[in-house]
Amino acid sequence: xxxxxxxxxxxxxxxxQNVTLSCEQNLNHDAMYWYRQDPGQGLRLIYYSQIVNDFxxxxxxxxxxxxxxxxESFPLTVTSAQKxxxxxxxxxxxxxxxxxSGNTIYFGxxxxxxxx
Amino acid sequence: QKEVEQDPGPLSVPEGAIVSLNCTYxxxxxxxxxxxxxxxxxxxxxxxxxxxxxxxxxxxxTAQVDKSSKYISLFIRDSQPSDSATYLCAMSVNxxxxxxxxxxxxxxxxx
Numbered sequence: 001x002x003x004x005x006x007x008x009x010x011x012x013x014x015x016x017q018n019v020t021l022s023c024e025q026n027l028n029h030d031a032m033y034w035y036r037q038d039p040g041q042g043l044r045l046i047y048y049s050q051i052v053n054d055f056x057x058x059x060x061x062x063x064x065x066x067x068x069x070x071x072e073s074f075p076l077t078v079t080s081a082q083k084x085x086x087x088x089x090x091x092x093x094x095x096x097x098x099x100x101s102g103n104t105i106y107f108g109x110x111x112x113x114x115x116x
Numbered sequence: 117q118k119e120v121e122q123d124p125g126p127l128s129v130p131e132g133a134i135v136s137l138n139c140t141y142x143x144x145x146x147x148x149x150x151x152x153x154x155x156x157x158x159x160x161x162x163x164x165x166x167x168x169x170x171x172x173x174x175x176x177x178t179a180q181v182d183k184s185s186k187y188i189s190l191f192i193r194d195s196q197p198s199d200s201a202t203y204l205c206a207m208s209v210n211x212x213x214x215x216x217x218x219x220x221x222x223x224x225x226x227x
Contacts, residue, residue: 004159006159040124040219041219042204042217042218042219042220043160043204043217045214048214050212088157090159090160092159096211096212104148104150104162104165105150105162105206105215106162107152107159107160107161108159109158109159110157110158110159112157
C-alpha cells in the first residue's frame with residue numbers, strides 16, 4: 001500500500017543525546033516535510049524539501065537537521081541543541097507542484113519523542 | 117494576530133447532531149483550503165479540499181469557503197461517535213506555497 005512510514009513510533013532520549021527519526025514514502029511525492037505538534041499549538045513546520053538534495057528551514061528549525069539524499073527518504077535529527085524536544089513529530093509529503101489539488105499534504109502516523 | 121485561527125474547543129455534541137467547525141484567516145491571498153481530521157495519537161488525514169470560494173460536499177461532510185469574510189467552515193451531518201477527533205483547517209496561497217495550519221478544534225460526539 002502507498003503511504004508514509006515513520007519510525008520509531010515511540011522514542012525516549014536522554015538529555016544531551018542526538019536522535020534520528022526515520023521517514024519513508026512510496027507515494028512518489030516530490031516534497032517532504034517535518035512538523036512538530038505540541039498541545040494547543042497546532043502544527044509547526046521544522047524543515048521541508050521540494051527536491052532531492054535540497055531543503056529549507058521552516059519556522060522552528062533551530063536544534064534540528066535533515067537530509068534528502070533520496071526522493072523516498074527524509075530523516076530528521078533532533079540534536080542536543082533543541083531546548084525542548086519532547087513532542088509529537090509528523091512527517092508528511094505532497095506532490096509538488098500540483099495545480100489540480102493545490103498543496104494537499106499527506107501525513108505519516110507520527111513519532112513520539114520523550115526526553116528523560 | 118495569527119494567520120489562521122480556530123476555536124480549540126472542546127466541542128461536545130450528541131450523536132446525530134449537525135456540527136459546524138470554523139476557521140478565520142487574515143491573508144486574503146489564500147486560495148486553497150483543506151480540512152484534516154486527526155484521531156488521538158495519529159497523523160492527520162485529509163478530509164476535504166476546496167479551491168477558492170464555494171461549497172463542496174462529500175457524504176456527510178460539507179466544506180464552505182467565504183473569501184469575502186475570510187472564513188471557512190466544515191459541516192458534519194448526522195454526527196457519529198467515530199467523528200470524535202481534532203479537526204484542523206489548512207490553507208495556502210497557491211499550489212507551491214507553504215501550507216498554514218490552524219491549531220485544531222477538538223470534537224466529541226456523545227452516543
